[in-house]
Amino acid sequence: MSTSPGLRERKKARTRATIQREALKLFQRNGYAATSVEAIAAAAEVSPSTFFRYFPTKEDVVLSDFVDETTIERFVEAPPELSLTEALTYAVRTGIASLPEEDFELEHLRNRLIREVPELRRGLLAEMMRPMELLADGIGRRLGREVDDDVRMYAGAAIGALTLLEPSYHDVKDADPRALLDDIVERTKRLERILVLPDPD
Incomplete structure (x- = not known):
């Protein structure tokens, strides 16, 4: 049975929110410049390529x-x-x-x-x-x-x-x-x- 669009969208929204939340925590702890996309992806338990599917740049994770x-x-x-x-x-x-x-x-x-x-x-x-x-x-x-x-x-x-x-x-x-x-x-x-x-x- 396929997943309904509603469930897929909710999962995507949760992933997006998790990436943003973990990024902000890292920025607070380590500073914005010192935090890499790879570190954010690891904290959010996603791959860097998944990060870039949601946010084209590191700046976007703050500004979006x-x-x-x-x-x-x-x-x-x-x-x-x-x-x-x-x-x-x-x-x-x-x-x-x-x-x-x-x-x-x-x-x-x-x-x-x-x-x-x-x-x-x-x-x-x-x-x-x-x-x-x-x-x-x-x-x-x-x-x-x-x-x-x-x-x-x-x-x-x-x-x-x-x-x-x-x-x-x-x-x-x-x-x-x-x-x-x-x-x-x-x-x-x-x-x-x-x-x-x-x-x-």
Whole structure:
């Protein structure tokens, strides 16, 4: 009997998550530059070729899923009476609340690595296009409207606000990760005062 697509996809998702989790643990223990793809693959109990099937480069294991499809689904499915920025806050808060403590700490580490490692900072600029497109699609689905230039510009501004943290966080390695993510949520709320999505023509 063949394995159903649902089971295959869940197995792939578990493998992907395991690789990311083990990579972040190694980065925390040994440093980003000193950690090889071979070491990550060994820790995740996969071959290097399997690693590269999920992540084309070592940078991708940190940058992938910076804003993921699950967050966008929470945004789309948020209570209908919420505004766009309120729905985004809801999605972020719900995602934070659902994380086990270990994964929460690893997310904090991931954010710190992106701020501190030059090649990751450069990679984030390219990676931001993917979450912008995801959010723009989510806005179109939530509002039942075409994803036009206004929607894309709104999504780009929102993702930019979520990824540009206050300078005071940049050099604080031991900052409380809860406070850091509270800052992300607060930024989402502030978007309500700054961004207005015009009605379609």
